């Protein structure tokens with residue numbers, strides 16, 4: 008946020024949501040316009056919308072079911088043993104949520120930011136940088152949720168859901184999406200060209216492979232497990248796995264907090280950076 | 288109301304007591320230690336077309352962006368619609384229309400959706416948006432392209448759509464940053480017509496340009512900006528009267544040597560009030576054309592062509608800055 012926007016918060020003319028980072032549930036009316044904009048855009052690009060969801064589904068079909076036939080059961084830390092595909096599905100579910108969130112806040116954002124000048128147009132209306140950041144992150148959360156819901160339906164269809172607690176997987180998917188959307192948007196404001204996006208892929212691929220997605224954390228070497236424990240996707244994977252397998256406990260508040268903080272910090276950095284870049 | 292009719296227009300121009308729509312004094316914009324706008328003063332009154340004329344990098348866009356509340360001033364005073372952009376950016380942006388220098392139509396959307404979503408950015412009700420969008424498509428002569436994407440539109444069409452879009456919120460003040468740059472003459476004239484129409488309907492226009500004919504045609508009053516400062520202000524006619532002679536004799540020569548010799552000779556002969564040697568021409572500013580023509584006839588190497596014309600803003604610009612606008 009530039010100083011142009013900062014004092015607005017004190018202005019009596021402006022609705023309370025104006026320059027502030029609003030928690031997602033209290034979304035003001037103006038960021039909603041950005042969600043509408045993305046909806047209009049995707050009406051014509053719906054095929055593009057499907058891509059991010061197909062990937063984890065294909066993994067579930069190939070690795071989950073295929074490897075599952077080879078390895079049989081996986082023993083969890085809690086003691087009980089589940090079929091491999093039951094184990095791997097929550098991991099891929101978390102990946103689906105992450106994919107849904109990351110696309111529009113990284114690559115999609117950059118195209119609009121740099122080449123479309125879409126945000127310059129938005130900012131010449133009453134919308135401010137905080138509205139833009141909140142709007143894009145919320146859209147990404149919705150997209151993540153749609154992916155997650157579709158994936159969850161697939162899991163139920165394959166018979167991979169063990170507990171009714173699995174309905175909680177949906178809010179968890181939104182939390183995962185929030186964290187990655189906020190962080191992704193913040194990171195994208197530092198990108199200078201498309202080449203820099205290789206760094207994002209460079210970060211995402213290991214997350215995808217090593218967040219206890221495909222193996223239980225106990226199978227990793229000690230040092231690697233320690234690293235994985237503090238990475239973001241692992242938080243989402245362990246939360247999802249806990250609810251899908253009905254293994255709830257208070258310790259889950261830690262990953263929840265982690266994801267909330269990650270998303271919110273990202274959102275704030277993104278809004279500030281947008282101000283610096285677009286309102287010099 | 289016709290498209291683009293400002294919400295609070297009417298016969299306000301005759302009311303001298305009304306405060307200006309824009310008031311700037313010592314307005315300054317610095318980027319680090321580079322000064323893009325250096326303490327300029329100006330006022331824009333309701334209902335007028337006000338221009339910023341200047342070469343590349345003069346600081347026109349920087350000024351427009353401060354008025355449009357997307358760039359904070361470094362120093363000085365600025366009031367837009369009676370409000371300070373510091374603290375009222377959202378309010379002001381809700382009441383103005385902005386046509387940026389660089390088209391930023393939403394290329395992922397159709398013509399129609401561009402208007403629709405822009406109205407949503409102003410939080411206008413949907414039925415109002417649809418009604419206005421129909422009117423504005425008509426105004427921009429784009430009704431047939433309603434369902435097309437924006438990308439394949441011609442430059443002139445894009446520009447007209449950008450203007451139509453800027454009118455969605457019925458702005459009291461319309462900012463146009465180089466509205467016709469890059470367009471062919473026909474597209475420019477079509478656009479001018481639209482701007483005339485807005486003017487007739489009482490809109491207040493603020494525009495920047497580096498086309499002198501555009502400034503002369505469209506602006507009631509203008510300021511000439513040069514290197515971050517305002518170097519002259521007034522109506523086009525007043526500026527010409529104050530800074531240029533009645534007529535200009537424009538001479539072209541076959542060689543640059545002939546041009547230089549002629550410029551020197553005309554200068555020494557006091558052929559006119561002022562002699563300017565440009566890259567391709569020699570201009571003699573004069574209030575006594577017969578006298579000047581006599582001097583021209585006496586030149587040792589006669590010019591390849593002679594043109595006598597009335598002074599224009601271009602001459603004013605040249606007189607004040609010592610450069611032509613396209614230099």
Ligand SMILES: Nc1ncnc2c1ncn2[C@@H]1O[C@H](COP(=O)(O)OP(=O)(O)OP(=O)(O)O)[C@@H](O)[C@H]1O
Nearest residue numbers: 287318323341342343344345346347348349350388
């Ligand atoms: N964000 C910025 N950071 C640094 N310098 C800037 C920035 N924006 C503009 N400038 C500089 O300020 C000066 C004035 O720029 P401005 O865009 O206002 O000129 P202009 O009169 O609109 O020119 P043009 O006719 O080319 O559009 C230029 O030298 C430009 O390089």
Ligand SMILES: [Mg+2]
Nearest residue numbers: 347348349388
């Ligand atoms: Mg400019």
